[in-house]
Amino acid sequence: MNTEFLMQIAAQYPHPGNERDAAIVISKHFDPLAQRIDDPALTYPAYCLKGAAEKGPVTAIVTQLDEPGFLVREHLEKGFVGFEAYGEIDKRALTAQEVYLFGKEKYFGVIGNKPSHYLTEEDKKASVEISKLFIDTGIKPEELKECIPVGSFIGLKAEPRLMRAAIAGHGLSFKAGLLAMLTCVKELSSAALWGQCYFLIADRSARGRGELVRALKRYGIERVIALMSVPANRREGDAERTVPGLGPALMYTGSVDYALTNSVRESAEEGKIPVQSFFCNFDEEGLLELVYSAGYPCAGIAAPIENGGMPFALAHLSDIERAGRLAAHCVKGGGCL
C-alpha cells in the first residue's frame, strides 16, 4: 500500500470546483505507472495501459472521487451560518463536529446545537434535523457575508490517521475506490497485458458522471470494473453484511452484470484473494447504476467502510489493497472477462 498517496488523497476536499489539488496528487502517483490521457472533458486525468493485442478486450476500471459535506444556506446572528447537506452525510454525527468552511479563505467552525444539559428526553429522541443546526464560525457578523458567501462548501474536519490495519479520515467512502485504483495500476503496469485497460476517475457532479459515460464510448470500452465502497455492516446473517478486514465485497446489486461479477469471483478464488458479498437491490453509490444504464456490463468491487458519511470514516488497508489486486487480476486473466 502506498501510504504517501493514501494520506495525501485522504487529506483532500475534492468537492466541485476544488478538484485541482486532488488532480495534482493523482498525477504525481499515476503518471509514472501508465500512459496519461489529458481528456479535456474529464475533471481528473485518465490513464491507459495497452497490451500486446491491438484488438484484445478493452476494459475500464472506473471510480468516483468526491467529498460529501454541506453548503452555506444563510447567514445568521453572531457569526453563525445555516447550512444544507451536500452528498451522503450521516446526520447522527453532526452535533459539536468541527468543519472547514471554504469561503474567501479556509475558515474553521463548529456545528452547534442546544447544550445537552438542557435537552429534554423528547429532544434526544428526535432525529437530528440539519435545519435546526448551525455552524459557529466566530466571525464578526458584518464580515461573514464577505468571508463565507452563501453556497460556499463546508467539509468535515477529521485529519486522516493511519491506525494499524486501517485508515480513518473524512470522505473515505468516495476515496477508497481511487486508493484501490492505484494498487491496480501498479500491478498491471509491470504485467504482460493482452488487451487494453483504461483508468477513469469521475467527479460526482452531474456533468462529471455524464462525461464518464461519454468517455466509456469514446475509448471503446467493452466492460467495466468499478472500484468503490460499501457501508460496513456487522449484523450476523444479514444479506448486506460486510465486515472491514475480511476482504472487498463483490456487489450483487440491481445494476451489475451477474455473469461478469461471478467471473470476478472466480478470479478472486484463482488469485486466492478473500472476498465478501453484498446483496442489495439498490446501488448504494450510483456508480454501478450509471454505468449499467449506459449499456456497459459492469461489476463492482467495494471496500467496506465503517462510519461512511461521518467525520471519521474507517477503511481497512487490506480491503483497499485486495480490491485493487483483484481488479488487476481480472484484467490480467483476460479470459474470465
Next chain:
Amino acid sequence: MKELAILKSLIEAHGISGSEQSVAEAIKKWLDPQEYEISQDAVGNLYIKNPGREPAKKIVLDAHMDDVGVRITGVTQEGMLRFHPVGGVDEFTLPGKAVLIGKESVFGVFCIGPDPKSSPLHYRDMFIDIGCVDRASAERLVKIGDEGNFESDFIAFGDGRLKARNFDDRVGCAIMVETLLLKLDVAYTAIFTVREEVGLYGSKVAAPKEKPDVAICLEGGGSGDIPGFDDDDRVSVLGDGPALSVRNEFSVFDVELNRRVMETAKRIGARIQLRRGCAGGCDANSYQQLAGSAAITLAPPTRYIHTHNTVIARSDYEDAKRIVRALIEEFAAGESLREEPVKEEGYYGV
C-alpha cells in the same frame, strides 16, 4: 497563542474522572514548589497554598481537574472496543468522532452500525474501532478499564473564540494557575478537585477538610447561545463576561454574595452576567452543604459543553481572571461578603 500557553497545556493533559493525575502534573509544572505549599490528598485532590498575609476571611479557590470521557469495558472477537460513558456524555455526540485510549493514547473512532437498535442513540449500540482485526491484537494495545479521552485540538478561531474538548473545567484550572502566578500577598488555597463530573466526589472530601469562609468556584458553564433560542434558553452569552450562578439542581446561591461579586466586577470594569438556567451541580454545592461556606460559581460560558468541541470567548476567560483577583483582594481586606440590596437596580436586571 503564547499568552494562552497555560490554558493550552492544561487542555492537552488527559484526565477523565478518576484518572486526573496527568492534569495534576501539568498544573504543578507551572508552579515552583519552593514558592507554594503543594500537597495531594488520598483521593487525588491537589492543594496549592499561596503564601501571604492571613486574610480576614479564609478563602478557597476551586476548580475540578476531571473531564468527561469514556472507559473501556470490553473487547469483541472482531477487535472492537466496548465502552461506558464517564460523566454527562450524550451518546448522540459521539459517532464518527475520535478518542485517545489509555496511557499510550491509542487512536480510535466511535462507530455505529447503519441501524442502531435504540433511539436516542445508546452507547451499547456503539463500539470503538482502533484498526485491529481481532481480539488478541486489540488487547495488546488496550486494557479493560483504560480511560478514553475525546480527541480534539486547541484552536483559536474567528473573533476571539477558543475551541477545545474540555473547557469544563480546564478553563477554571487555568484561571487558578494564572491567579497563583500573580503571587498576591494573601494566604489562600487553590484546590484542584477530582471526580466532579461523576458526583462532586473530590470536593466532598476537600470542602470539610478546608472549611473556608468563602469558596470561589471556577467552572466551564454550559451555554445555549446559538440562534433560535430565547434569552432564558441561552443560559449565558459568550462575550458578555463570566456567568455567575444563581441556582443549580442542588442549591440556591447567596443572592447578597452574588450582588457583591457583581459590584466588584463593575468596579474594575470587567463584564459579568448572571447565569439563567439550573442544570446539574458543581463543587460549590459541597462547600455550601459540607463546610457551611459562602460560595459562588463563576463560569466562562461554554457552548456545546461535554462534547468533543466546546467553545468559549477568550474575553470571558480574561474577565474571569480579573474578577477573581479583585475578589481575593477584597475578601482578604475584610470586606463584607454581602452588600445591602441596591434598590434602584434590580438584581436580575444587572
